[in-house]
Amino acid sequence: MNTFKAIIVQERQDQVIYDLEDVNLDSLSDGEVLIKVAYSSINYKDMLAVQKNGGVIRNYPMIPGIDLSGTIVHTTDNRYKEGQKVVVTGFAMGMSHTGGFAEYARVSADWIVPLPFNLTLKDVMVFGTAGFTAALSIIALEKKGMNINNNPRILVTGSTGGVGSISLQILSKIGYKNISALVRKDHQAEVAKSLGATNVLFVNELGEQNKPLNKQNFDYVLDTVGGEVASVLIPQISYGGSMSMCGNAGGIKLTSTILPFILRGINLLGIDSVNVPINNRGYIWEKLANEWNISQTTLISEISLTELPKTIEAVKNGHHLGRTIIKY
Structure with missing residues (x-):
């Protein structure tokens, strides 16, 4: 050319x-x-x-x-x-x-x-980095104990964006039944439900970060936005629970105390999709191509x-x- x-x-x-x-x-x-x-x-x-x-x-x-x-x-x-x-x-x-x-x-x-077998060139870009990151986040949370059999209370932030929307669909497809979606605007609520959320929360319903420890509302949080939202949620994670973090649309600063970590033993799981070793990528794409394949929906x-x-x-x-x- x-x-x-x-x-x-x-x-x-x-x-x-x-x-x-x-x-x-x-x-x-x-x-x-x-x-x-x-x-x-x-x-x-x-x-x-x-x-x-x-x-x-x-x-x-x-x-x-x-x-x-x-x-x-x-x-x-x-x-x-x-x-x-x-x-x-x-x-x-x-x-x-x-x-x-x-x-x-x-x-x-x-x-x-x-x-990957089962995916077209279009399908893999329906996933793209967003889907790859969603898969990494779910894998990280499951390694920390998130399991369908325990019916955990899961919250997905940024739920109608790229990573969030794919995360909702995968979680729903593989059998999780207690999935909350965090949204900011009214029109996003129905979208989140159509993607697999069983409950919708608005950001203004989370409350302010005014206590080092709040009510234990969520077992696992798949966070895609960071910033103030993540800061407000950390004190609401249940004992032994975890939050994966993969985005900064809400800001790069995190405000917290050590109390959720030393009194509830919670985990923050950093998710990087950029430099995942090439030898590890095939496994993730195979998951997306098979049991986690939501590319058509x-x-x-x-x-x-x-x-x-x-x-x-x-x-x-x-x-x-x-x-x-x-x-x-």
């Missing part, structure tokens, strides 16, 4: 701007594998990547996009072959290495996962690259529901 379309983020006169441009292969970072991108997806991190002081992109100009699925068109690594369908999420992609918001991407062979929108700015603004302003995937 001579040229192809890509979103280019640049810093000009102390402002960060982005637009759809014609580029060539010289615009791509180095790597052993060239991929014809079929789909990408939009995550909260992708929204931050196109903001001034977003803390995602390390150098400009850059092609953002932390997810992609597609077909290998050239490889110098004998682990892969031309025509093979693959998925790439995380690592440095869309940060310091050109990412998935382009018709072609060149990546390290060490970042690639072969397309999740809340999705499909757009083109030209429609990206509208979705970015929706994510920025808290108006985005479910998952948005980009088709090339």
